[in-house]
Amino acid sequence: MTQLDEIRQAILNDDLDALAGLPVPDSYRGVTVRADEVGMFEGLPSQDKDPRRSLHVDDVPTPELGPGEALVAVMASAINYNTVWTSIFEPIPTFKFLERYGRISPLSKRHDLPYHVVGSDLSGVVLRTGAGVHNWKPGEEVVAHCLNVELEGPDGHNDTMLDTEQRIWGFETNFGGLAEIALVKANQLMPKPAHLTWEEAASPGLVNSTAYRQLVSRNGADLKQGDVVLIWGASGGLGSYATQYALNGGAIPVCVVSSPEKAEICRKLGAELIIDRNAEGYRFWKDEHEQDPREWQRFGAKIRELTGGEDPDIVFEHPGRETFGASVYAARKGGTIVTCASTSGYLHQYDNRYLWMNLKRIIGSHFANYRESWEANRLIAKGLIHPTLSRTYSLEDTGQAALDVHRNAHQGKVGVLALAPEEGLGVRDEQLRAKHLDAINAFRGA
Template sequence: MDSLAEAVVAGASPERLEQEPLPTHYTAAHTRVEDVDLFGGTQDRDVRKSLHVGAVPLPSLAPDEVLVAVMASSINFNTVWSATFQPVSTFDFLKRYARQGGHAARHDLPYHVLGSDAAGVIVRVGEGVRRWAVGDHVVASCTHVDDQEPATHSDGMLGAEQRIWGYETNFGGLAHYTVVRASQLLPKAPHLTWEEAASMPLCAGTSYRMLVGERGARMKQGDIVLIWGATGGLGAYAVQLVKNGGGIPVGVVSSESKAELLRRLGCDVVINRADIGMGGDGAPGPEQTIELGKRLGRAIRRELGEDPHIVFDFIGQATFGTSVFVVRRGGTVVTCGSSTGYQHSYDNRYLWMNLKRIIGSHSANLQEASECNRLASMGRLQPVLSAVHPLDDVAEATRQVQLNRHTGKVGVLCLAPEPGLGVTDAAHRARIGEDRINPMRQPAAVTA
């Protein structure tokens, strides 16, 4: 560990952090361009073969950027995409971005530092940064926007140059240091540990935009919300947001053990996929889709007497046709991803004749991320961290997400030497209640 990192871990003052020299290299989880064709035609693209942890050069800062010493990060599915080089190699994103020239050219490198979540301490600020200072404890939103693009000022997610940091940009958060734009930063919730705080921005913000944001489904009190993959990172935050907003969450899971976790999270109705004859990740045929929709609809009506107002679907190919069928007349299907495949098939009669809507949603703009972070800081939205790995074990952590063997979020300690550090408001944590924080945590704190 370099002297600046040691000072951060020791809790040094901002003045001391400014005096410490920047390292020339830092430790980071990354992919390498030479591995792009590593998997060939193999069916199992095991990310443990393509993810590397080692030293890379420290980049310079643009005027609107900050350098953050990363205490903790977390695994998102986009790290799986990067490490499998599918659906496209992320090195293509970096080359395209670099064509802008200037500071963007730094991103086109033979390695790609991954990670779209981070919690840490600012150690340097660019000369154009106004609202942040060395020593601030922050979390990073993954939304990387161009503030000189007109559409950005309507909605950060609408700008053509909007990117996901650590996936479509280099220098991500699964590292000892990360480079982010100042417009990505939010204050870290002081009652949370580093790893708890790092587990929230991407998934919680994405769920917030889908359900609560002005451009999402606009859930209201009493709405029944069907949530696929309800014990995953997105789903577990969705359950909480629905409950907070006076809605009724209906969670769909793939096992009884996950069903028990979901009940612990407070989900009103829990449905095991096996109970409606839905197994595997393949796309069902048209007749099977309708039959599954009927079974699922009956199960929901048996518990609540009504069809869902909203379906929260990031699963994609395996569920989308059922989602369109089962949502009520005039209802909304909101989607942000397709972990089982991008080609969605559904019977359009059930969409147009029943006046249903499909809304595409992606990440969150800074205002939405800020509102979501406020809920976390108030203790009204809890982290859903279930396991924590050291940075050296990032490949195995990502493999667990790749195989869907995880629940909630999988955290990664970067500079933090152990879990449980970073709490600066223990009194607020005590008021919330230790038993309420991290309702999906497992007994073992760190997975070696």
């Protein structure tokens, strides 16, 4: 039996106290991209780049544990769009991030390697903690948020997202969660929701925290009861959480989806106002260079038809280039467009007359600080917000999982098993789980 097998067996047998006495293996399997392959997709359009070619499952050395850090035995992880970007080397190869991080200190130099272990979500069990870690100990079941900060300057001490050395773990740092072991800062750790399986608990992290800050937090749109909220991709990884937060907060979501199947998922969540953009035939761009304001107007009219004449107080934006002009137009006078990511393109174009003359605001939102992540995870743990896991893959099939996300051939979140040998393990609170089982499984098989 290998050392990793011993660790896995101790976790599966609930012998968590034994983990502190088990040796940490010298290496583990992780999903990687390789620096010598960054040119493999040159000349191909983005949609033709295949993550199955660039994502590998490699045996990699276990990193040295530094002060304030923790090694976690990863039971499950999940796919986010940043893993897709990493796998297709867009907008730039992530090795640029690792090189820049490596210049900060001898400790951060560990991250600057010719391979990058990716992944920004995990659920698992603490194996070891470094010097100065007091709140966590080996054997504790955890999930991790993906904010990596240094906090040596003043800028991040009001909002850690403003730290000058703020990074996304597993994207802009190495040793991410799509692996059997992960290295995190101890202040990334949060308690695993007890009523969820390993794969369910791993899936909300990045998107749940991102949606919380973007929509609920005062650092984002500061949602209030009665707000009309236009949510793009409302059944997807981000949008499915935005839809839940809108409903939970007494707001009125207007869910934009691209198929009847996705519309049905939004109805399962409790949403009533739904726009199937493909069925309605919206084409916001006449061609590659020019948008069509008449389509913005037709879209706005559809929203008002559904809401009884009201425009959105908040537009939850993340597609970017394809939809941003319509989003700025559609928001009500004095309304807010809050944006993160740009999955359809980073160069946004909009008619500024609709912004400045109608006193609208554009707010940029990126992931979440520790407090926001903790609150978002707390809502999961209390059964007030639910995971949106639709399918789970093995570590070996991570490339296929990333391809599904790249081509939008998925619903909600896509999970990946690491040390967990099968789905359905890790539940501690069966009573709470039974109460919310339908909601937990709402995306299953979609």
